[in-house]
Amino acid sequence: MAYGGTPSGPPAASGSSPAMKQVKLEKESELRIEVSFNSSLRLRLLNGTAEIFGTEMPPENWLIFPPRMKFAIFTWYGATIEMQDNTETDYVADETPMISYVNVHAVLEGRRNRAKASPSDSDASQGPRVIVVGPTDSGKSTLSRMLLSWAAKQGWKPTFVDLDIGQGSITLPGCIAASPIEMPIDPVEGIPLEMPLVYFFGHNTPTVNADLYRVLVKELAQILERQFAGNPESRAAGMVINTMGFIDGLGYDLLLHAIDTFQATVVLVLGQEKLCSMLKDVLKRKPNVDVVKLQKSGGVVSRNSKFRASARSQRIREYFYGLSNDLSPHSSIANFNDLSIYKVGGGPQAPASALPIGAQPVADPMRLVPVNINRDLLNLVLAVSFAKEQDQILSSNIAGFIWITDIDIPRKKITYLAPSGGELPSKFLLMGSLTWIET
Numbered sequence: 001m002a003y004g005g006t007p008s009g010p011p012a013a014s015g016s017s018p019a020m021k022q023v024k025l026e027k028e029s030e031l032r033i034e035v036s037f038n039s040s041l042r043l044r045l046l047n048g049t050a051e052i053f054g055t056e057m058p059p060e061n062w063l064i065f066p067p068r069m070k071f072a073i074f075t076w077y078g079a080t081i082e083m084q085d086n087t088e089t090d091y092v093a094d095e096t097p098m099i100s101y102v103n104v105h106a107v108l109e110g111r112r113n114r115a116k117a118s119p120s121d122s123d124a125s126q127g128p129r130v131i132v133v134g135p136t137d138s139g140k141s142t143l144s145r146m147l148l149s150w151a152a153k154q155g156w157k158p159t160f161v162d163l164d165i166g167q168g169s170i171t172l173p174g175c176i177a178a179s180p181i182e183m184p185i186d187p188v189e190g191i192p193l194e195m196p197l198v199y200f201f202g203h204n205t206p207t208v209n210a211d212l213y214r215v216l217v218k219e220l221a222q223i224l225e226r227q228f229a230g231n232p233e234s235r236a237a238g239m240v241i242n243t244m245g246f247i248d249g250l251g252y253d254l255l256l257h258a259i260d261t262f263q264a265t266v267v268l269v270l271g272q273e274k275l276c277s278m279l280k281d282v283l284k285r286k287p288n289v290d291v292v293k294l295q296k297s298g299g300v301v302s303r304n305s306k307f308r309a310s311a312r313s314q315r316i317r318e319y320f321y322g323l324s325n326d327l328s329p330h331s332s333i334a335n336f337n338d339l340s341i342y343k344v345g346g347g348p349q350a351p352a353s354a355l356p357i358g359a360q361p362v363a364d365p366m367r368l369v370p371v372n373i374n375r376d377l378l379n380l381v382l383a384v385s386f387a388k389e390q391d392q393i394l395s396s397n398i399a400g401f402i403w404i405t406d407i408d409i410p411r412k413k414i415t416y417l418a419p420s421g422g423e424l425p426s427k428f429l430l431m432g433s434l435t436w437i438e439t
């Protein structure tokens with residue numbers, strides 16, 4: 001497990017290091033922590049057993065949590081935690097919904113075992129397809145993480161699908177993505193980034209281009225379907241799909257679209273009766289879909305829009321520089337002619353002259369529009385497509401991202417930062433509204 005901690009030894013002693021304290025946790029209770037805004041937190045499991053969102057804590061290893069992180073240490077049988085006394089908040093809660101969450105895990109486990117036992121039956125060999133829905137800050141990502149980590153601990157390799165373009169946890173904001181989870185998720189480092197399948201939407205709200213969002217969700221689902229067809233192990237393990245907290249109007253339509261497109265068999269609704277009853281009502285026609293209401297944990301922390309924006313910015317920083325500044329991104333220079341930048345949507349469907357008299361040209365949400373390189377591109381984060389030809393761009397997934405740091409108009413040169421040096425995997429780049437300013 002790649003924790004940011006040291007295998008042994010207390011935090012380095014210095015005149016200014018914070019005092020230490022021990023917290024004793026009774027069985028089935030949790031220690032909820034918000035790390036301070038400007039310093040990290042060291043802690044360790046002194047005795048007993050405990051887990052962080054489904055991943056067991058190693059005994060005695062010091063773990064380091066970055067500033068602003070919010071998490072809980074839960075124990076089923078009792079534990080003692082030794083920690084620095086410098087958090088923003090920390091308190092113990094003995095009322096948690098963990099029993100109901102682990103009961104859901106047990107039901108999913110039974111379904112996975114049944115799927116594994118029928119490899120040659122195309123329907124029965126499909127493990128559970130779980131979709132987690134609910135309003136913002138209801139704990140959807142956290143529950144998804146727990147279900148994935150508990151499954152991985154039992155030896156399954158479930159697929160995590162993240163449809164949350166605002167606060168997704170697989171890659172950068174503005175993307176939908178999927179990744180197999182082969183080990184319990186590291187509480188500090190999060191989802192491993194080795195082989196995610198990523199599609200670039202480019203904005204952190206679907207209202208900008210809901211048609212494009214739907215198309216990308218469909219592409220992702222189709223690719224996963226093909227992968228499952230050739231991989232009975234991951235088919236039996238199933239998927240856990242995390243969604244956006246946008247659940248009204250268009251948000252609700254997009255939830256139904258995702259449930260349908262991924263052929264979800266279990267819908268877990270967190271924290272809202274109304275949404276649960278609406279979904280039960282509309283899904284009662286599908287007898288193989290279970291809609292289950294679950295209690296929101298009292299520990300889930302509400303994040304305002306300022307915090308969300310800074311979390312997005314932090315994710316972009318981590319992509320290029322690593323969680324603890326351990327990566328060395330590469331600055332490169334390209335000629336304007338070497339790159340083809342596009343955005344999706346916006347251009348008129350047909351020229352006004354081709355429309356019937358009186359008709360207004362409408363924006364075509366799926367039109368690929370070439371972007372002229374100018375100073376407006378400064379600080380934009382662009383996605384590098386895997387497309388080899390222009391007509392593949394819309395249906396292609398993403399190899400990675402670059403960040404534009406300089407545009408030299410007279411010399412027609414563009415300077416960008418990429419995670420590594422060398423040629424980009426494709427000259428086709430996609431632009432949305434994702435920007436980053438290094439602070």
Ligand SMILES: Nc1ncnc2c1ncn2[C@@H]1O[C@H](COP(=O)(O)OP(=O)(O)OP(=O)(O)O)[C@@H](O)[C@H]1O
Pocket residue numbers: 032033069070071072134135136137138139140141142143164167243244245297298299300301302
């Ligand atoms: N029991 C808990 N104790 C302490 N912090 C928690 C607990 N559960 C969740 N959190 C924290 O609360 C925050 C919100 O939780 P989470 O991201 O799971 O909500 P969400 O519903 O997915 O949010 P979004 O609205 O972005 O979709 C996160 O920082 C998470 O780590």
